[in-house]
Amino acid sequence: xxxxxxxxxxxxxxxxxxxxxxxxxxxxxxxxxxxxxxxxxxxxxxxxxxxxxxxxxxxxxxxxxxxxxxxxxxxxxxxxxxxxxxxxxxxxxxxxxxxxxxxxxxxxxxxxxxxxxxxxxxxxxxxxxxxxxxxxxxxxxxxxxxxxxxxxxxxxxxxxxxxxxxxxxxxxxxxxxxxxxxxxxxxxxxxxxxxxxxxxxxxxxxxxxxxxxxxxxxxxxxxxxxxxxxxxxxxxxxxxxxxxxxxxxxxxxxxxxxxxxxxxxxxxxxxxxxxxxxxxxxxxxxxxxxxxxxxxxxxxxxxxxxxxxxxxxxxxxxxxxxxxxxxxxxxxxxxxxxxxxxxxxxxxxxxxxxxxxxxxxxxxxxxxxxxxxxxxxxxxxxxxxxxxx
Numbered sequence: 001x002x003x004x005x006x007x008x009x010x011x012x013x014x015x016x017x018x019x020x021x022x023x024x025x026x027x028x029x030x031x032x033x034x035x036x037x038x039x040x041x042x043x044x045x046x047x048x049x050x051x052x053x054x055x056x057x058x059x060x061x062x063x064x065x066x067x068x069x070x071x072x073x074x075x076x077x078x079x080x081x082x083x084x085x086x087x088x089x090x091x092x093x094x095x096x097x098x099x100x101x102x103x104x105x106x107x108x109x110x111x112x113x114x115x116x117x118x119x120x121x122x123x124x125x126x127x128x129x130x131x132x133x134x135x136x137x138x139x140x141x142x143x144x145x146x147x148x149x150x151x152x153x154x155x156x157x158x159x160x161x162x163x164x165x166x167x168x169x170x171x172x173x174x175x176x177x178x179x180x181x182x183x184x185x186x187x188x189x190x191x192x193x194x195x196x197x198x199x200x201x202x203x204x205x206x207x208x209x210x211x212x213x214x215x216x217x218x219x220x221x222x223x224x225x226x227x228x229x230x231x232x233x234x235x236x237x238x239x240x241x242x243x244x245x246x247x248x249x250x251x252x253x254x255x256x257x258x259x260x261x262x263x264x265x266x267x268x269x270x271x272x273x274x275x276x277x278x279x280x281x282x283x284x285x286x287x288x289x290x291x292x293x294x295x296x297x298x299x300x301x302x303x304x305x306x307x308x309x310x311x312x313x314x315x316x317x318x319x320x321x322x323x324x325x326x327x328x329x330x331x332x333x334x335x336x337x338x339x340x341x342x343x344x345x346x347x348x349x350x351x352x353x354x355x356x357x358x359x360x361x362x363x364x365x366x367x368x369x370x371x372x373x374x375x376x377x378x379x380x381x382x383x384x385x386x387x388x389x
Contacts, residue, residue, distance in 0.1 A: 002036070003025075004025060005036045006026075006027050007026055007029075007032065007294070008029075008035035008038045008039070009028055009029060010040040011040055012041075013039050014283045014286070014287035017039070017060065020288060020295070021295070026295075035054055036055050036056070036298055037056045037058065037298055039290055040066070041061055042061070044066050046067075050077065055077060055297070055298060055387065056078040056079070056080065057078070058291070059079070060085075061081065062083050063205070063233065064079060064307050067079055076384040078308065078325075079308050080290065080307070081290075082289040084148075085282065085285040085286040086286055088281070090276040094154050097201075098199060098201070100270055101227040101229065101253040101255050102137055103132075106270060111128065111131075137163055140198040142155075142163045142201065143193035143200040143201070144158075144166070144203060145168050145201070146202065147167045147168075148204070150231075151167065152176055152180055154201060156179075156180065166184070166197065168187040168190055172186070190218070196223055197226060199226070199227045200227070200229070202231070202232045204232055210236055211236065212235065214236060214241075215238040219241060219250060226250070226252065227251070227253045229254075230255070230257065231256075234258030242254055243263075243266055243269075253268050254270070255270045255272070289305070293306075296313075300316060300389065303360060306355075308358060312353045312362060314349060316364065317364045319364055319368070320364070321363070321364050321365075321388070322363050322365065322373065322377065322387070322388055323363075323386070324383060325358065325360055325384045326358070326383045327382035328358055328359040332359065332380070333352055337350075339377045340377075342376060345366065345367050347365060348366045350364075
């Protein structure tokens with residue numbers, strides 16, 4: 001274990017997370033030239049020069065589009081996020097979006113302000129309120145695309161509000177399925193969601209397969225007058241196709257937490273300034289989770305909630321620990337074991353797991369690990385990074 005770990009903070013990180021860092025072991029701030037770890041929220045890191053000392057990046061939030069994942073994997077830098085830490089905050093805003101999309105509350109509020117200074121405002125309100133009539137959500141069908149931490153909370157809450165809820169997620173885990181309300185129906189295809197939903201809400205990550213998924217073809221398959229909510233990532237929706245659908249009234253309303261130039265001022269668009277996780281509770285939860293993930297990795301090599309390494313943890317035993325990030329190729333374990341045996345040491349405990357092209361191996365030895373052992377492992381073909389503890 002190092003005498004002092006240095007943490008670079010690229011955004012204002014909640015004290016709830018920073019307070020977990022023992023000042024006897026950690027030093028943190030916005031000026032750390034050779035950091036072991038980075039704590040970040042929304043700061044863009046794609047053009048940042050990553051120092052050789054950097055071992056881990058922890059994002060206090062779920063999305064990691066601001067982090068160069070590919071480069072980090074090449075350099076053996078673990079990237080963590082905090083799934084579920086902001087789930088309740090986003091769920092609450094999604095429920096607000098449902099109501100706003102149906103009841104025309106926001107246009108009505110703007111109109112009410114125009115009555116300032118006029119006589120007989122109560123009568124004017126009664127006379128003009130009819131233009132803002134909107135349906136109730138009870139009894140309507142909600143399609144939830146993505147049943148992760150947020151999607152599950154939204155689905156369950158919508159059930160409690162009297163909605164008929166359908167969910168689609170081809171990667172639904174067993175643990176997640178147990179958390180779903182038993183009345184939520186699972187759709188086998190996106191088409192089932194599109195066909196009959198009065199409201200559709202997106203709760204899935206942005207990647208090559210989901211980018212622009214809400215396009216003209218998908219919208220054409222949706223129920224006429226559907227209301228679409230996007231509290232995941234703006235790029236999931238092709239803006240031009242969505243705006244055309246609003247003009248044709250195929251889509252009645254689009255609620256998005258990701259405004260851009262194309263959407264602002266357009267009829268039928270309710271643009272919220274990325275407030276999904278903007279609650280003090282959410283920021284505290286994300287900061288705590290990110291700090292704990294970073295600490296456990298730097299101090300013990302344990303991995304939880306990494307987007308580029310497999311989740312892997314092992315209790316510490318007496319002696320030294322070696323952690324190896326390597327390519328997911330044959331003969332790596334035998335090569336690592338051979339390097340340890342060549343130094344005359346025994347392996348007390350070993351575990352290994354892979355994630356796509358990368359793999360992670362943790363081993364505890366029955367004696368002190370010489371630097372020569374690490375150098376021997378580092379010299380193996382396919383090894384990216386070796387860390388001694």
